[in-house]
Amino acid sequence: MIVVTQDLSIEERDITIKAQRSSGPGGQHVNTSDTAILLQFNLYRAHLPEPVRQRLLQRSDQRIQQGMVRILCDSHRSQRRNREEAIQRLVALIKSAARPPRARKKTKPTYGSIQDRLKAKTRRSQTKRLRGKVSKETE
Secondary structure, eight states: OEESSSSOEEOGGGEEEEEEOOOSOOOTTGGGSOOEEEEEEETTTSOOOHHHHHHHHHOOOTTEETTEEEEEEOSSSSHHHHHHHHHHHHHHHHHHHHSOOOOOOOOOOOHHHHHHHHHHHHHHHHHHHHTSOOOGGGO
């Protein structure tokens, strides 16, 4: 079990971890060793509370596509450290979704902002009124 919060944890069997080749420059052995980690986490099959699952699915995060969380980590030279960091990134993502969003407090517009809006409307209506046709009597 991987602990996310004191009330929430995810099972390791819900996570799929694959090693793959890292991108970028390197010496002879570096290009052939599989040090990058691709972590996959299926949101539909995972044992998560429904509100947390819905908040994760509604996010506009490029790591979440079609109910699958994909995290690629190749920042370290060690496969073990990349695996640990990928799991930490997943935990951070789920932890941020576990926190319910704050309720929005309704506020009234200030007196000054109301006056500014009305002045802008008056200016705009005068501009449009001046664009009207010119009568022949004034020529």
